[in-house]
Amino acid sequence: MKKVLNRNMEAGSRKSSEPRLLGSIVSEMLHSNSPLARGYRQYIASQENVKAEAKGWHANTELGCELKTLLRSDKRAQPGKSYLGVLRFDSDAVVDEFISRDPHFTFIETQPRTAYKRNPRLFNGRFITVTCRADGSLRLNFRNVAMGRGFNVRKYAAGVAAELRQALSGLLEELTVDK
Numbered sequence: 286m287k288k289v290l291n292r293n294m295e296a297g298s299r300k301s302s303e304p305r306l307l308g309s310i311v312s313e314m315l316h317s318n319s320p321l322a323r324g325y326r327q328y329i330a331s332q333e334n335v336k337a338e339a340k341g342w343h344a345n346t347e348l349g350c351e352l353k354t355l356l357r358s359d360k361r362a363q364p365g366k367s368y369l370g371v372l373r374f375d376s377d378a379v380v381d382e383f384i385s386r387d388p389h390f391t392f393i394e395t396q397p398r399t400a401y402k403r404n405p406r407l408f409n410g411r412f413i414t415v416t417c418r419a420d421g422s423l424r425l426n427f428r429n430v431a432m433g434r435g436f437n438v439r440k441y442a443a444g445v446a447a448e449l450r451q452a453l454s455g456l457l458e459e460l461t462v463d464k
Contacts, residue, residue: 350388357394370394408452412445415452423456425449 315322337344354362362368375389407423408415414426430441 347388347390350390353389353391355391355393357396368392368394407456408448410448410452412441413448413452415456 315325334344356362356368358368359366371393373391373393375391404416404418404424406414406416410428412428414428416424416426418424427445430436
């Protein structure tokens with residue numbers, strides 16, 4: 286007489302003498318605490334670290350650590366959202382008036398680099414533009430000139446001079462030289 290397995294039962298048998306599915310045996314072996322299973326798990330973890338290190342990454346897992354976040358965009362960190370910032374590691378942090386031996390991390394969100402314009406325009410004319418550099422110095426930029434038919438050098442020079450006077454008189458105070 287042929288025995289029919291109940292499909293609602295777990296894979297394999299409760300008795301050791303009955304046949305079991307190979308997948309259940311391997312799964313049980315890998316999730317056990319045997320030396321072979323521990324060695325296999327360490328081997329897999331080291332292979333993942335080797336792949337990550339080949340790309341320039343060093344994989345670490347900190348267990349039982351505290352993380353403090355200082356965010357600009359949200360009150361609390363949102364699941365799945367990436368934040369740009371700095372993660373700082375404090376080995377012996379003071380937590381609730383006690384020195385904590387557990388790893389303590391602080392994440393500080395920074396502003397994106399596009400929050401400010403790199404060289405803002407201070408004057409925008411027909412012939413020139415004046416921009417301000419990061420150190421506060423002014424830079425004069427000449428616009429492209431269409432030197433085609435009917436181009437007059439004197440009119441162009443007079444227009445540039447007038448715009449220079451207009452731009453610089455609004456940006457700089459009159460400099461007086463005492464003799």
